[in-house]
Amino acid sequence: MIAIVDYGVGNLRSVENALKRLGAEYILTSDPETIRTASKVILPGVGNVAEAMANLREKGLVEAIRARRKPLLGICVGMQVLCRYSEEGDTQCIGLFDTDVLEFKPEAELKIPHMGWNRINNLSSKLFKNIDEGTYVYFVHSYRPQICRDTIATTDYGGLFSCALKYENFYGTQFHPEKSGDAGEAILKNFLAL
């Protein structure tokens, strides 16, 4: 069973729609036991990481996530909460991925948020099976995780950052596979096939 974590951050509709297009059955839940044991979990997230962490704590989901041994995919803020720390709101996060999330530094040429289609490179995970180096995916964010030992893909925007991370059964993408056209659907399909 696929569980989409419903913890009150943004709406889950685009992830739901992507799963429907793939013909996958899913449930929306905030039940810790279901989230600990479901065969696949997707942790979406739009908005503010401090609020996302507060909601996860309040619903008792931090421990449930940490205790998981089956695949979990965090998307955007849903990935950032799995990192150690975020500069956004000076937030301590769950700390599964061995990296911090820092704000993009404004430069003359750099528009913030990083919004639009950018390339993913240095792909090194089954998550990217049949995905070409340099494939374009869709991003919308103002904070990004640093490169670390858990990096499984990189993107260049005023310097390289981790656009995807993996630690044991935990996966995360900074980009939105559910909005990244056919490439994004292929990545979601790879996750469901793990």
Add this chain to the structure above:
Amino acid sequence: MVAKRIIPCLDVNDGRTVKGINFVDIKEVGDPVELGAHYAADGADELVYLDISATFEGRRTFTSLVERIADRINIPFTVGGGISSLDDAARLLDAGADKISVNSAAIARPELISEIAGRYGNQFVVIAIDARLAADDRWMATTHGGRKLTDRELFEWAHEAQERGAGELLLTSMEHDGVRQGYPCDLFAQITGALKIPVIASGGAGSIDDIAEVFEKGHADAALAASIFHYGTYTVKEVKEELNRRNIKVRI
């Protein structure tokens, strides 16, 4: 770096697309979902749907249309037209829109931008400005489809919208819109230089040269076009392949 975006814009009245030729792979030309799916498959980077319905019934039809678009389309889409309250924005977000654009209502009440961005994030709010060159040679914001000049100077208003939390600017020159003679590239170069947020150039694309120029000389982040796609002058794919040949970074 991010690719330059090509964004087809669809005008919707009472749930039906207003313009559009009969593409070979589309059964129902008037169906905004079918037309959007066609553009997405052809390589569009995003879509914009503008509700031009004048009636309450038309508005309600648009909301259910947004749900169908969200079910079907796997790229981001923006919806606009008549959004004047946080409730309007919430309704469209719940229906599945990735972004909403606000125009006249934000000029009447600029706090609208802060309210929507504060609740749903800057990435959700596009400030749309229809600008016209006034008698004193200043670019001014207009309302009512360009017919009514306001007292808001373009640069000052765009800057305020950015500070209030708009995540993108969709700028249309009413001097150029629908004329298909190209974009005012000097204006776009000035505004992209003055703002931190991405700028979508709208109004005036008649050829691939025009689009290339607004990227190269106008430094726009995205180009929105309606007529050249709806009337089949070019496909999205043709535009992007030609831009790529000219070394303009696009997603192919």
